[in-house]
Amino acid sequence: MAVPVGIASVGHYVPDRVIDNHYFTTFLDTSDEWIRQRSGIRERRWLADGQTTSDMFIAAGRQALERAGVGPEEVDLIICGTVSGDYLFPATACIVQDALGCTRAAGFDLSAACPGFLFAVSTGSQFVAAGTYQNVLVIGGEALSRITDMNDRSSCVLFGDGAGAVLLQPHAVCQRGLIEDILLGTDGSRADLIIRPHGGAKHPITLETLEAGTHLLQMKGREVYRFAVEKMTELMEWAMEGQNPLELGWVVPHQVNARILETATERLAIPREKVIVNIDRLGNTSAASIPIILSELWEQDQLEPGKFLVLATFGAGLTWAGARVRW
Numbered sequence: 001m002a003v004p005v006g007i008a009s010v011g012h013y014v015p016d017r018v019i020d021n022h023y024f025t026t027f028l029d030t031s032d033e034w035i036r037q038r039s040g041i042r043e044r045r046w047l048a049d050g051q052t053t054s055d056m057f058i059a060a061g062r063q064a065l066e067r068a069g070v071g072p073e074e075v076d077l078i079i080c081g082t083v084s085g086d087y088l089f090p091a092t093a094c095i096v097q098d099a100l101g102c103t104r105a106a107g108f109d110l111s112a113a114c115p116g117f118l119f120a121v122s123t124g125s126q127f128v129a130a131g132t133y134q135n136v137l138v139i140g141g142e143a144l145s146r147i148t149d150m151n152d153r154s155s156c157v158l159f160g161d162g163a164g165a166v167l168l169q170p171h172a173v174c175q176r177g178l179i180e181d182i183l184l185g186t187d188g189s190r191a192d193l194i195i196r197p198h199g200g201a202k203h204p205i206t207l208e209t210l211e212a213g214t215h216l217l218q219m220k221g222r223e224v225y226r227f228a229v230e231k232m233t234e235l236m237e238w239a240m241e242g243q244n245p246l247e248l249g250w251v252v253p254h255q256v257n258a259r260i261l262e263t264a265t266e267r268l269a270i271p272r273e274k275v276i277v278n279i280d281r282l283g284n285t286s287a288a289s290i291p292i293i294l295s296e297l298w299e300q301d302q303l304e305p306g307k308f309l310v311l312a313t314f315g316a317g318l319t320w321a322g323a324r325v326r327w
């Protein structure tokens with residue numbers, strides 16, 4: 001019998017360095033108005049020089065452990081969902097394991113782009129559900145400012161850096177955040193829509209690729225947009241099916257584009273005030289966007305026992321994930 005799994009606590013970290021839209025107008029043909037109207041983004045946070053992905057993960061992970069009252073030596077497993085870790089290898093989870101002092105924990109990274117956090121939650125849940133582990137620390141986050149092409153105005157303005165973490169435990173132990181259902185999906189036939197074409201084993205970095213910038217993130221924004229509206233709508237509908245709408249706490253969508261979120265939630269007639277949007281402050285933080293929102297809700301004491309949360313996300317791969325969590 002599977003052990004029901006709960007989210008015992010959440011934590012997050014975003015860098016102090018604020019990048020507003022005007023910053024881009026100093027070197028690109030763009031404007032604050034275009035960025036705000038097309039994406040809903042006003043500003044985002046980027047790592048300072050000398051800071052890195054693991055710094056954010058360590059801070060978010062430490063906060064989640066403190067909020068759960070669990071010591072680092074009690075952690076059994078650390079899974080980091082990221083596509084912009086400190087190194088190609090070793091895994092950022094190894095750096096986090098050492099820095100947090102999780103001496104008993106195993107750790108690995110998982111690559112599923114923006115849905116990386118929910119893919120990692122799903123993976124970590126299996127260990128708790130099977131009774132193998134009691135404390136699994138899941139961290140999702142990105143330093144996309146480090147892998148974005150700053151000459152590409154259609155993508156570099158969208159992304160922010162950040163990290164969010166949750167501690168998974170048997171629900172009987174933590175008594176909150178019951179993970180009722182998770183759905184994962186992939187369509188690899190559209191892998192080229194969001195990709196870092198060069199720098200992997202297929203096309204190692206050369207002087208030519210460096211000059212062309214093809215080791216950086218590339219995105220076919222318009223095609224992704226169409227897919228995003230359909231998939232986000234579908235995932236939210238799936239998570240809400242058969243549920244009492246009066247028990248809906250919050251819809252926590254991946255912060256991809258304010259217009260995409262508006263269209264998806266309007267189609268499902270979800271009240272606007274139930275949908276959390278922080279893209280205006282933080283941009284698209286990829287794998288961090290959902291856990292950052294959960295952590296902000298935690299801080300504001302807005303996670304109401306008995307209410308359910310709808311989580312929905314999609315990204316490079318293409319990959320997508322949805323979840324329903326009963327707080």
Ligand code: ACO
Nearest residue numbers: 030031034038113114153154221222224225256257315316
């Ligand atoms: N400033 C000014 N003009 C711009 C900018 C900019 N920053 N970027 C693009 N434009 C121009 C384009 O060149 C184009 O000009 P043209 O008509 O002369 O060719 C025009 O604006 C319209 O471009 P579109 O791409 O049609 O603009 P759109 O309204 O679709 O908005 C955006 C672009 C914001 C990228 C949108 O398509 C989007 O949000 N897509 C989804 C992004 C996404 O979901 N990413 C996935 C997750 S990322 C991950 O997984 C890591």
